[in-house]
Amino acid sequence: MEGRVRKPPEQVDGPLWPHPERIVADLEAQGYARNSVNAQVWLVARLSRWLNSEGLALRDLTARELDRFEKRRWERGGSSRKTSLAPVLRYLRNAGELPEPEKAPHISSAEGLIQRYRDHLVVERGVARTTVVKYEHVARLLLRRQTSTAGELVLPDGKAVTEFAQMQRRSHQEPGCVA
Secondary structure, eight states, rough: OOOOOOOOOOOOTTTTTTTTHHHHHHHHHHOOOOOOOOHHHHHHHHHHHHHHTTTTGGGGGGGGHHHHHHHHHTOOOOOOSOOOOOHHHHHHHTTTTSSOOOOOOOEEEESHHHHHOOOOOOOOSOOOOOHHHHHHHHHHHHHHHHHHBSSSSOOHHHHHHHHHHHHHHHHHHSSSOOO
């Protein structure tokens, strides 16, 4: 039995009006499931209405404005599963509608990186405190492996993170191991 598929909104008002169909095509080409695509269209509609209510054009959608939108979105609650803006923003940047984000400031310590990760989990993802503690533990394990013999932090790339995650999963699947 298939799960319930929420239909996308019929219309998206505001500055994102011309984009939903192209965003849908882009997400489908990437293999997103129908419910995920529809959730993205609902998010586009919310963002577009918010931009309209704030009197902002699409070109005004800076990191600061995105933070304001996300904060309001999280404060309003709603579904326990929050949809990420990342696929929509990626599409808009690739389409030339948004500038590339500003480079993040250089972080010289693992603790600084952990703090930014914690902020991301709490503010942007709405993760519960107990879960944040678990995620921080795993992040510390990863960063410990990424510290050179000179004590310099070497930020992991996607491959290093994937290999670490696979290693962690295997270590918790060994007989006699309590996860």
